[in-house]
Amino acid sequence: xxxxxxxxxxxxxxxxxxxxxxxxxxxxxxxxxxxxxxxxxxxxxxxxxxxxxxxxxxxxxxxxxxxxxxxxxxxxxxxxxxxxxxxxxxxxxxxxxxxxxxxxxxxxxxxxxxxxxxxxxxxxxxxxxxxxxxxxxxxxxxxxxxxxxxxxxxxxxxxxxxxxxxxxxxxxxxxxxxxxxxxxxxxxxxxxxxxxxxxxxxxxxxxxxxxxxxxxxxxxxxxxxxxxxxxxxxxxxxxxxxxxxxxxxxxxxxxxxxxxxxxxxxxxxxxxxxxxxxxxxxxxxxxxxxxxxxxxxxxxxxxxxxxxxxxxxxxxx
Numbered sequence: 001x002x003x004x005x006x007x008x009x010x011x012x013x014x015x016x017x018x019x020x021x022x023x024x025x026x027x028x029x030x031x032x033x034x035x036x037x038x039x040x041x042x043x044x045x046x047x048x049x050x051x052x053x054x055x056x057x058x059x060x061x062x063x064x065x066x067x068x069x070x071x072x073x074x075x076x077x078x079x080x081x082x083x084x085x086x087x088x089x090x091x092x093x094x095x096x097x098x099x100x101x102x103x104x105x106x107x108x109x110x111x112x113x114x115x116x117x118x119x120x121x122x123x124x125x126x127x128x129x130x131x132x133x134x135x136x137x138x139x140x141x142x143x144x145x146x147x148x149x150x151x152x153x154x155x156x157x158x159x160x161x162x163x164x165x166x167x168x169x170x171x172x173x174x175x176x177x178x179x180x181x182x183x184x185x186x187x188x189x190x191x192x193x194x195x196x197x198x199x200x201x202x203x204x205x206x207x208x209x210x211x212x213x214x215x216x217x218x219x220x221x222x223x224x225x226x227x228x229x230x231x232x233x234x235x236x237x238x239x240x241x242x243x244x245x246x247x248x249x250x251x252x253x254x255x256x257x258x259x260x261x262x263x264x265x266x267x268x269x270x271x272x273x274x275x276x277x278x279x280x281x282x283x284x285x286x287x288x289x290x291x292x293x294x295x296x297x298x299x300x301x302x303x304x305x306x307x308x309x310x311x312x313x314x315x316x317x
Contacts, residue, residue: 001023001024001025001026001078001079001080002018002023002024002025002026002079002080002081002082002083003025003026003027003028003076003079003081003082003083003100003104004018004025004026004027004028004082004083004085005028005082005083005084005085005086005096005100006027006028006084006085006086007027007029007030007034007035007037007038008038008085009041009140009141010085010113010138010140010141010142011027011038011083011085012037012038012041012042012045013041013045013140013141013142013143013144014083014085014113014138014142014143015027015038015042015067016042016045016046016063016143017142017143017171017173018066018171019042019063019064019066019067020046020055020063020143020306020308020309021170021171021172021306021307021308021309022063022066022308022309023066023171024066024068024313025066025067025068026068026069026070026075026076026079027067027068027069027070028069028070028071028073028076029069029070029071030071031071035069035071038069039069042064042067045141045143046060046063046064047060048297049304052301052304054301054304054305055308059308061312062308062309062310062311062312063308063309065312065313066309066313073099073100073102073103073104074103076100076103076104077103077104077105077106078106079104079106079107080106080107080108080109081107081108081109081110081111081163081164081167082100082104082107082109082110082111083111083113083136084096084097084110084111084112084113084114085113088114088115088116088117090117090121090122090125093112093114093117093122093125094125094126097110097122097125097126097127097129097133098127100129101126101127101128101129107129107132108132108160108163109132109134109160109163109164109167110126110129110132110133110134111134111135111136111164112133112134112135112136113135113136113137113138113142114135114137115137115184115185115188116183116184117135118135118151118153118181118182118183119133119134119135119151119152119153119156119181120153120154120181122135122153123153123154123155123156130153130155131155131156131157131160132156132157132160133153133156134150134151134152134153134156134160134161134164135149135150135151135152135181135185136148136149136150136164136168137149137150137151137185137187138173139187142173143304144297144300144301144303144304145300145303146172146173146174146300146303147173147174147175147176147187148168148173148174148175148176149175149176149177149178149185149186149187150164150165150168150175150176150177150178151177151178151181151185153181161177165177172303172306196253196255197252197253198212198216199253199258199259199262200252200253200255200259202259202261203259203260203261209281209282225299265279265280265281272284273287273289
C-alpha cells in the first residue's frame with residue numbers, strides 16, 4: 001500500500017499514477033476542503049485521459065476504487081512506502097516524518113518529492129527513519145512526465161534505493177540516480193543552464209524571446225525526445241564537438257544574477273501569465289489558456305499507455 005502525504009498538484013497527480021497502476025493508495029488530507037480539492041484534481045486528470053481516448057469512464061471508476069482518503073496517520077500504519085508532498089519547508093517535512101515514525105511501523109521508504117532540499121537535510125530531521133528517507137524528484141505532473149531523479153543520503157539503507165527504483169519502474173517511470181546530492185538535482189540544473197543562455201541571447205540584443213522559442217521548438221529540442229545529448233554528440237564525433245565547445249564556451253553566459261531587462265519587467269508588474277497584468281516576456285491577454293494547457297501536455301500523452309487495473313479493489317484500503 002502506498003501512502004501519499006499532501007493534497008496539492010504533485011500529490012493528486014501521483015494519486016492518479018499509483019491508482020492507475022492498480023496500487024492501493026491512501027492519501028492524507030489535513031482538512032475536508034483539501035480532500036475535496038485533491039479529489040477534484042484527480043477527477044480532472046482522469047477526465048483528460050478519457051478525452052485523449054487513453055482510458056474509458058468505466059476504467060476510471062475501477063482505478064478510483066484503489067484510492068482512499070484519511071486525516072489520521074494511524075490509518076496509514078499498513079503503508080510500506082510514502083510519497084511526502086508537503087510544502088518546501090523543512091519544518092513541515094519534519095512534522096510528517098515524526099508522524100510516520102509514530103504511527104507507521106512498516107515504513108520501508110519515505111520518498112520526498114522535494115525539488116530543492118537535499119536528502120541529507122531531510123535525514124537530519126527524520127528521527128529513527130532517517131535511513132529510509134530519500135528524494136524522488138519528479139517533474140510536474142508526474143502522471144504525465146515519466147521521469148524521476150533519485151537521490152539518497154549518506155545514511156540511507158542500501159536496500160531502500162533498489163526498492164524505490166523497482167516501484168517507480170512498476171509505475172512506468174524512467175529514473176536517473178544521483179551519485180551525490182546537488183541543488184536542483186539533474187533536470188533543473190540542465191533546464192536552468194539553458195534558461196540562463198536564453199536570457200543572455202535576449203539581453204545581448206541578439207534576438208527576441210519569440211526567436212529563442214522558435215529555435216528550441218524547431219531545431220534540437222525535438223531530437224532529445226528520442227535520443228540523449230551524450231548519444232548525439234558521441235555519434236557526431238568528439239573532435240567536431242571539441243572544436244565547437246572551444247568556439248562557443250568563451251561567449252556563453254556565466255552570469256550569477258538575473259538580467260536587468262527581467263528585473264525591469266518584474267518591477268513593472270509584468271510577472272507572467274498568472275499576474276494581474278497577464279504580461280511577462282509575452283502578452284497573455286486574449287490567449288486561450290485551455291488550448292495552451294493542452295499544448296503543454298500533448299508531447300507526454302504517448303507515455304501514458306499503462307496497463308490499467310481491470311477489476312475494482314477487492315477490499316477497503
